[in-house]
Amino acid sequence: MKADAKNVLTGAHYLDGNHACAEGGIAAGCRFFAGYPITPSTEIAERISQRFPLVGGLFIQMEDELASMAAILGASWGGVKSMSCTSGPGFSLMMENFGLGIMTETPCVLVNVQRGGPSTGLPTLPGQADMMQARWGSHGDYEVIALAPDSPQESFELTIHAFNLSEKYRMPVLIMTDECVGHMTEKVVIPPPEEIELIARRYTEKKPDEALPFELTDDLISPMLPVGKGYKFHVTGLTHDERGYPVINAEAQEKNVVRLMDKVNKHADDIIWLEESDVEDAEVVIIAYGISSRVVKPAIARAQKEGIKVGEVKMVTVWPFPEKRVKELASKVKALIMVEMNYGQVFLEMDRIVGGKCATYLAGHAGGTVHKPDDVYRIIKEAVK
Amino acid sequence: MTVETRQPPKEEHPMEKLLRMDRIPHIWCSTCGLGTTVTALATALAQLELDLDKVAVVSGIGCTGRVAGYMKLDSFHTTHGRAIPFALGLHIARPDMKVIVLSGDGDLISIGGNHFIHTARRNVDITVICVNNFIYAMTGGQVAPTTPITARAATAPHGNFEHPFNLPILAASSGATYVARWTALHVRRLTEAIKDAITKPGFSFVEVIAPCSTLYARLNRLGSGLDLMKFYHDNSIIRHGADMNEVDIDFQSKIVVGKFVDIEKPTYLDCINDGYKRVFGNRYQPYGGANGDH
Numbered sequence: 001m002k003a004d005a006k007n008v009l010t011g012a013h014y015l016d017g018n019h020a021c022a023e024g025g026i027a028a029g030c031r032f033f034a035g036y037p038i039t040p041s042t043e044i045a046e047r048i049s050q051r052f053p054l055v056g057g058l059f060i061q062m063e064d065e066l067a068s069m070a071a072i073l074g075a076s077w078g079g080v081k082s083m084s085c086t087s088g089p090g091f092s093l094m095m096e097n098f099g100l101g102i103m104t105e106t107p108c109v110l111v112n113v114q115r116g117g118p119s120t121g122l123p124t125l126p127g128q129a130d131m132m133q134a135r136w137g138s139h140g141d142y143e144v145i146a147l148a149p150d151s152p153q154e155s156f157e158l159t160i161h162a163f164n165l166s167e168k169y170r171m172p173v174l175i176m177t178d179e180c181v182g183h184m185t186e187k188v189v190i191p192p193p194e195e196i197e198l199i200a201r202r203y204t205e206k207k208p209d210e211a212l213p214f215e216l217t218d219d220l221i222s223p224m225l226p227v228g229k230g231y232k233f234h235v236t237g238l239t240h241d242e243r244g245y246p247v248i249n250a251e252a253q254e255k256n257v258v259r260l261m262d263k264v265n266k267h268a269d270d271i272i273w274l275e276e277s278d279v280e281d282a283e284v285v286i287i288a289y290g291i292s293s294r295v296v297k298p299a300i301a302r303a304q305k306e307g308i309k310v311g312e313v314k315m316v317t318v319w320p321f322p323e324k325r326v327k328e329l330a331s332k333v334k335a336l337i338m339v340e341m342n343y344g345q346v347f348l349e350m351d352r353i354v355g356g357k358c359a360t361y362l363a364g365h366a367g368g369t370v371h372k373p374d375d376v377y378r379i380i381k382e383a384v385k
Numbered sequence: 386m387t388v389e390t391r392q393p394p395k396e397e398h399p400m401e402k403l404l405r406m407d408r409i410p411h412i413w414c415s416t417c418g419l420g421t422t423v424t425a426l427a428t429a430l431a432q433l434e435l436d437l438d439k440v441a442v443v444s445g446i447g448c449t450g451r452v453a454g455y456m457k458l459d460s461f462h463t464t465h466g467r468a469i470p471f472a473l474g475l476h477i478a479r480p481d482m483k484v485i486v487l488s489g490d491g492d493l494i495s496i497g498g499n500h501f502i503h504t505a506r507r508n509v510d511i512t513v514i515c516v517n518n519f520i521y522a523m524t525g526g527q528v529a530p531t532t533p534i535t536a537r538a539a540t541a542p543h544g545n546f547e548h549p550f551n552l553p554i555l556a557a558s559s560g561a562t563y564v565a566r567w568t569a570l571h572v573r574r575l576t577e578a579i580k581d582a583i584t585k586p587g588f589s590f591v592e593v594i595a596p597c598s599t600l601y602a603r604l605n606r607l608g609s610g611l612d613l614m615k616f617y618h619d620n621s622i623i624r625h626g627a628d629m630n631e632v633d634i635d636f637q638s639k640i641v642v643g644k645f646v647d648i649e650k651p652t653y654l655d656c657i658n659d660g661y662k663r664v665f666g667n668r669y670q671p672y673g674g675a676n677g678d679h
Contacts, residue, residue, distance in 0.1 A: 032474065032477060032478060034470075034474065053661045053664070053665060053669055054665065054668060054669065056670050056672065057672075058477055058657065058672045060473075060477070062470065062503075063499050063500060063503040064499060066466075066467060066470070066500075067467070067469075067470035067473075067499070067500050067503070068470075070463065070464065070467035070470035070471040070474065070500075071470045071471065071473050071474035071477075072474060073463075073471055073474060074443070074461070074470070074471035074472060074473060074474025074475035074476075074477075074478070075474035075475065075477055075478040076474070076478075077461065077474075077475060077478070078474065078475045078476075078477070078478020078479040078482075079478055079479065080477075080478040082474070082478075096464055096467075097463075097464055097467060099464075100463060100464050100467075227441060227459045227475070227479060227482065228438055228439050228441075228459065228479055228481065228482050229438060230438040231459065232437075232438070232457050232458055232459055232460075233459060233460075234405070234453065234454055234460045234461075234462070235460070235461050235462065236453075236454060236461075236462035237462060237463060237464055238462065245405075245408060245454070246454060246462075
């Protein structure tokens with residue numbers, strides 16, 4: 001399936017990450033957007049509100065983020081690709097219905113343009129300290145898919161990719177960007193629509209009296225049932241069986257929760273997207289995501305000029321975490337360095353998986369600005385000592 | 386030898402087309418007002434002769450929240466208080482469908498109060514039926530924003546001393562195009578009101594005063610479910626078009642019921658489509674969501 005030709009702004013543009021993200025959503029076929037203003041994400045909603053009337057979409061500014069998240073789930077069940085965006089406190093409010101999206105396996109995309117926290121924190125300055133909230137922010141056990149763009153170009157591309165993953169795996173997908181990428185203006189090349197590959201929603205091929213909304217399939221991804229077509233199916237946030245009926249006992253809980261987790265974990269190799277450079281014979285490898293994966297580049301170049309064998313793994317997907325690759329690297333290198341704008345949220349996950357096989361370092365700070373390349377360089381020097 | 390057998394035809398329950406019979410018996414207590422409300426809704430849908438494929442019901446959390454699970458329709462049991470915004474999204478995606486929200490007073494008016502007033506303000510074309518039993522029943526009888534002054538609840542053991550909401554005036558002043566209140570005793574009138582509400586373009590609201598004999602009546606020593614129905618019989622005053630400033634419900638006071646609002650006003654989608662049409666002219670294509678075209 002290809003993008004809708006007349007609504008894709010093919011060509012070279014000068015856009016910030018937030019505007020590029022909005023264009024990515026439009027190119028992906030998003031036609032319902034419910035949001036609530038919050039810095040530094042609002043430009044996504046603004047561009048969508050400006051563009052939607054002429055592309056057949058509907059933008060609505062809801063009364064709060066709780067409603068925004070609930071509305072995109074409702075619209076997605078109605079058959080329209082849907083998204084929302086938020087930052088900081090708004091992300092906290094959305095966690096309730098994000099969980100409903102996970103439980104009811106509803107495709108949609110939620111963008112968090114991260115700022116400094118906790119609480120109101122730093123509304124206008126960058127952070128990456130919502131990474132664990134992305135992972136565990138709603139109550140209960142579940143797995144998520146989270147992408148981290150490093151530029152306006154990637155904001156465009158990864159928004160399309162997020163929609164594709166959400167339809168493929170029938171679940172909400174997170175884009176965990178940050179204020180820096182959101183407000184950074186760069187060249188963005190939007191390809192011709194025929195080069196934009198979209199994954200269409202998979203609906204059941206079964207008849208209404210045979211189809212189940214949460215059918216147990218080999219790939220653990222149940223095709224969706226369409227509303228308004230006589231399927232008369234039930235969907236609930238309660239623990240449920242294949243029929244979508246509530247079943248309140250430990251056995252049903254085990255089945256329901258494990259399937260939701262396996263759906264991501266068993267497809268982790270397909271979902272995980274890493275970009276590696278100079279890792280082959282590296283002594284030290286930097287792992288970073290989002291804007292931090294760009295900030296480390298001058299530090300790496302400086303160290304390499306001095307003959308230090310340092311490579312980089314950029315995590316385009318942060319969740320699910322690339323356990324397998326990190327384990328492999330840990331057995332080959334002297335040290336792994338995590339660079340992130342928080343005090344070790346993804347670092348601790350990396351360290352847990354390394355399990356003492358190599359040294360681990362965190363280049364972390366509380367947000368408000370990106371890393372200074374010099375600080376990263378000093379950690380590289382320390383790691384090769 | 387020839388054996389002939391003639392079995393009597395299997396009798397279909399009159400509600401079978403609209404209920405998930407494989408989920409019956411339901412979880413509600415006997416004498417609960419929900420049985421009557423669901424019957425009224427099912428009867429209304431049957432009498433309206435709607436295409437039931439094109440009707441969806443959305444509930445929040447609580448005793449009434451469970452309604453979605455028993456209706457044989459596309460049905461969504463969502464999170465606490467969020468049935469209305471979920472329904473808004475569903476309606477916008479499928480404006481060809483009738484979307485009905487059925488939930489309780491705590492769900493719709495306390496935790497979901499903000500969504501209630503804003504969706505009424507926008508005049509989104511959905512129907513909201515609020516079953517008001519004056520209490521949080523599912524969690525064990527806690528005080529609600531509808532609990533009358535002096536009535537006891539699990540978290541107001543000495544009586545409630547806060548002012549409760551008057552739901553009709555809340556709905557009307559927020560922008561609803563149809564507002565009615567009936568009790569679980571007024572089955573026929575309630576059914577008619579639900580039919581009116583479903584047919585009415587815009588945000589239509591029906592409040593159902595419903596008995597909770599297990600908690601509200603027990604905590605307040607009001608007797609059995611039958612006693613409550615008798616109370617409604619003796620104390621309901623039908624006053625169509627009543628001044629909504631005078632329909633407050635005090636503890637064991639008279640209950641003013643009737644149709645309070647029935648006005649014409651462009652719906653949310655009408656406003657959006659007309660507004661953009663004025664701005665963009667023929668370049669604008671009215672939003673129709675998926676409209677059944679998957």
